[in-house]
Amino acid sequence: MPLLEVRHLVKHFSRGGGLFAPAAVVRAVDDVSFVVDEGDMFGLVGESGSGKSTTGRCILRLIEPDKGEVVFRGDSVLQYSKSRMRLARRDMQIVFQDPYSSLNPRMRAGDIVEEPLIIHRLGSPTERRDRVKELFELVGLDAGHLARYPSEFSGGQRQRIGIARALALNPALIVADEPVSALDVSIQAQVIQLLLELRARLKLTYVFIAHDLRLVDHVCNRVAVMYLGKIVEMGETQSLFNNPTHPYTRALLSAVPRLDPDAPRTRIEFDASSFKRDVPMREVGDRHWAAV
């Protein structure tokens, strides 16, 4: 049984629709299906407006999807009552992109990490304090800094606080939404290293949302490429990056700057007007599918 299964997920937003303009419907997530196995680092990549973040949020029901199913350990999450969902969130957590706006600036770092334990009524105050210390050490923070405020930490350290908070309830699945995009490259590398170590140590599964294909190539074992709310191609990272099949994937990969000034540059342009939304996925390689 896969850990997570997303089936025919749909989320449309309408925007505009004021005095002068008729409402326009944005198909943010448009019939998206994928499977994440236990231990996967599953990359969800795309450019802005591709629907990758909305998909991530729908999985945790931070945004309610319009249609479709999210199946976690065989249970349909979208059918859960509010209280059942709260329980389910122990197993499914999110790490946000911006370590500056996702931490309450008026709470101490230790309290931020402890908060999920209080909300879920876990442990006595002393037990919780011990757990927070343990979490601080787990993510490479100094347990002597529990009483500091977020502003007293660097960007990379703040992201570690966000990760410690996500880990507090011992989740099985973490949706990491551009977890290192706001960080400098040398800090990025450290945080990525931490995420990979934690995966091995705590047997975590990640849905890793990113726009940086270089990063995805580096860390994900499987990847789905999104474009305008659709998954256009999906497969093992190696297979997909070696043999990109959908014209959009090809264009996307060809646009990534190479580190070698002498690398041959063959830019492939993608003609947006040629994009057909309703092409079904078909197998184009071993565990590799594309909507072509």
Add this chain to the structure above:
Amino acid sequence: MTPLLDVQHLTVTFERAGSVLTAVDDLTLAIESGETLGLVGESGSGKSVTALAILRLLQPPGRVTAGSVLFEGRNLLHLQETEMRSVRGGRISLIFQEPMTALNPTMRVGDQIAEALTAHGIGHEEARQRTIELLDDVRIPDPVRRVRDYPHQLSGGMRQRVMIAIALACRPPLVIADEPTTALDVTIQAQVLEMLHELKQRFNLALLLITHDFGVIAEMADRVAVMRHGQLVEQGPVRQILREPTNDYTRRLLSAVPGMKPR
């Protein structure tokens, strides 16, 4: 041959509440005409402050405390503000990262480009003609209609093209581009870089390209200067820096870049 831009021993400090922060520390670098120099560094390295100091756009409490900026035979740091105004945009122009905040949201893009021309003494009718040519140069389709658009009607990539059109309006020999594609999607970034490259060759532009992305450097730069904590730690031809960096920090920075696996 004297270089087009010759920055010597530039030092910029920020003084606040009695403490002095040295943002740029004894920086020396030069750009030949037609050359692209990539200035790389992480946040806080002083690369953007360097650009502002060259154009004398530093806001207090930031100020240049030592050094010179020689450009076309003059030390920019000694010019009158009125002379400086004709240098900015006329001889050296600046492209910012965020085209949405750099453009005036209440002004049609055509008027903003024309303003860059009329500010430097070009007549209105000629400015109007040149505006359309410029939009065409930066490959904005249907420029005759687009001049009437407001910035919010354009996509991020289109806005950045308008910014570039403004920067190129007076055909300056030097353009300083501060993270020009950082806010853009990767496919749009590729288009904008390709276009910049082509315009550079066509107009023999020198480019000071400020970025944190070694990939962009590899695509664009002839030479690279690496900054850290306000200091220049290494500079050299792009192939040398990317393949055989001698400085420890450059090496660490490069090893942190998640390059695509070779295929």
